[in-house]
Amino acid sequence: MGNWERLVWNQRDALIAGFTVTVEVCVIAFLAAIVGGLVLCLVRLYVAPLRPIAIVLIEFFRDTPIFVQLMWVSYVWPELFGFPSSFFSAGWIALGLQSSGYLAETFRTGIEGVPRGQREAAFSAGMSPAQTFSRIVMPQVVLATAPSIVNQFTVIVKSSTLVSVITVPDLMSQSQRLVNIWYEPIEILTTTAAIYILFVFLVSTAGKLLSDYLRRRYGLAAYF
Amino acid sequence: MSNSLKQALDLSLFWEYRAILLQGLVVNALVFLCAALLALSAGLGAALLRVNRFFPTRLIGTLHVELFRNAPDYIMLVWVHFVLPLLIGIMIKRRVEFHPFVSAVIALGLVYSGYFAETFRAGIEAIPRGNLDAARGFGMSERLILWRIMLPQVVRRMLPEALNQFVSLFKATTIVSLIAVPDLMYAVSMVTQQEMRPLPLYTGAALTYFLIILIFATGVRAFSERWRRKILE
Numbered sequence: 001m002g003n004w005e006r007l008v009w010n011q012r013d014a015l016i017a018g019f020t021v022t023v024e025v026c027v028i029a030f031l032a033a034i035v036g037g038l039v040l041c042l043v044r045l046y047v048a049p050l051r052p053i054a055i056v057l058i059e060f061f062r063d064t065p066i067f068v069q070l071m072w073v074s075y076v077w078p079e080l081f082g083f084p085s086s087f088f089s090a091g092w093i094a095l096g097l098q099s100s101g102y103l104a105e106t107f108r109t110g111i112e113g114v115p116r117g118q119r120e121a122a123f124s125a126g127m128s129p130a131q132t133f134s135r136i137v138m139p140q141v142v143l144a145t146a147p148s149i150v151n152q153f154t155v156i157v158k159s160s161t162l163v164s165v166i167t168v169p170d171l172m173s174q175s176q177r178l179v180n181i182w183y184e185p186i187e188i189l190t191t192t193a194a195i196y197i198l199f200v201f202l203v204s205t206a207g208k209l210l211s212d213y214l215r216r217r218y219g220l221a222a223y224f
Numbered sequence: 225m226s227n228s229l230k231q232a233l234d235l236s237l238f239w240e241y242r243a244i245l246l247q248g249l250v251v252n253a254l255v256f257l258c259a260a261l262l263a264l265s266a267g268l269g270a271a272l273l274r275v276n277r278f279f280p281t282r283l284i285g286t287l288h289v290e291l292f293r294n295a296p297d298y299i300m301l302v303w304v305h306f307v308l309p310l311l312i313g314i315m316i317k318r319r320v321e322f323h324p325f326v327s328a329v330i331a332l333g334l335v336y337s338g339y340f341a342e343t344f345r346a347g348i349e350a351i352p353r354g355n356l357d358a359a360r361g362f363g364m365s366e367r368l369i370l371w372r373i374m375l376p377q378v379v380r381r382m383l384p385e386a387l388n389q390f391v392s393l394f395k396a397t398t399i400v401s402l403i404a405v406p407d408l409m410y411a412v413s414m415v416t417q418q419e420m421r422p423l424p425l426y427t428g429a430a431l432t433y434f435l436i437i438l439i440f441a442t443g444v445r446a447f448s449e450r451w452r453r454k455i456l457e
Contacts, residue, residue, distance in 0.1 A: 063437040065395040075422040158296035185306040200294040
């Protein structure tokens with residue numbers, strides 16, 4: 001057990017610092033993905049002239065491997081668009097792009113799942129389209145899609161291990177740095193793997209509990 | 225801006241290296257095929273453990289699924305490549321090293337076996353209990369029941385979902401370059417170091433993968449749609 005103490009316990013500050021960065025990247029990417037996904041979805045559904053662009057973007061984000069997107073954003077975007085200026089932002093932008101594609105489709109299924117009659121009823125009750133959307137459609141969409149939104153966070157956490165490749169000091173990159181100091185990978189990499197697995201497990205269990213709760217409380221089937 | 229945009233869209237550099245890049249893509253396909261075979265067989269095994277009546281077997285199956293489904297691909301790849309050989313080496317008291325290709329196949333195969341196990345299990349549990357009882361009543365052996373009664377129904381029901389997982393597995397093969405398996409991304413990064421022009425190369429790689437996966441995924445979606453309608457009849 002001496003090895004575990006020397007290699008893992010005594011290095012806990014580095015691992016905790018790395019984990020904090022991982023959580024930061026994931027949370028920022030997650031928020032960006034929700035906003036981006038909602039925008040893409042609304043453009044696809046309601047802004048007819050821009051619909052083809054939205055569809056191409058959604059498909060591109062969904063169908064390009066995350067590692068390829070990460071390299072593309074961090075090495076091509078700075079020359080092409082002049083940003084992102086740091087690898088940290090390249091990391092969350094790439095993670096956010098991928099998930100915004102998936103979430104756009106999730107939101108779309110949610111919005112299309114709201115019966116048309118409700119919208120017509122709201123309209124004849126004198127609600128404006130904006131009111132109908134924010135008071136009738138969105139609450140149902142959020143409830144129905146909440147489990148898959150949580151699930152998308154686990155996808156982001158899993159993909160976030162790759163930001164270590166572009167030198168973002170996340171948990172993965174901290175543990176690889178420690179491995180490169182002593183060349184004793186067994187303890188450190190096993191601990192790192194365990195932390196990631198536990199974290200993803202906790203998030204996905206929370207998602208499952210949430211979807212059970214929503215189903216019981218509001219009688220909504222989580223249809224994804 | 226317009227100059228760099230022109231550069232990004234000028235894929236002639238990408239085309240110039242097509243031979244090396246195509247070789248890389250073949251490596252991607254090979255990793256994908258081997259990992260898919262491993263994932264399917266390990267996934268089926270884990271699913272059968274999970275539907276077993278015996279509790280400890282069920283527990284092993286559940287552990288397998290939870291462990292691999294929740295593990296990020298990249299940490300598994302690194303763990304299998306750097307830790308697993310050492311552990312095996314300690315056990316058999318000899319120095320063991322994995323070829324990067326082998327590590328890639330094992331890691332991706334194991335991770336995706338977790339997903340496939342869940343797919344298989346859902347398919348097995350959807351089989352009406354009477355089917356199995358009837359087969360046992362006829363005196364079919366468990367192995368025969370698996371091949372003739374269970375698997376055909378599982379495959380029919382679960383094909384669309386399994387195909388989606390194959391698409392994800394193919395996407396995941398792009399990370400094998402990180403342990404120096406010479407796939408397309410590896411070739412791209414090598415050429416980039418020589419030419420110092422990441423713009424056309426990474427854009428080309430992104431477009432190549434995008435087109436392949438788009439065609440693959442669109443085909444899967446169209447196929448699943450038709451398949452579901454056929455099954456429902």
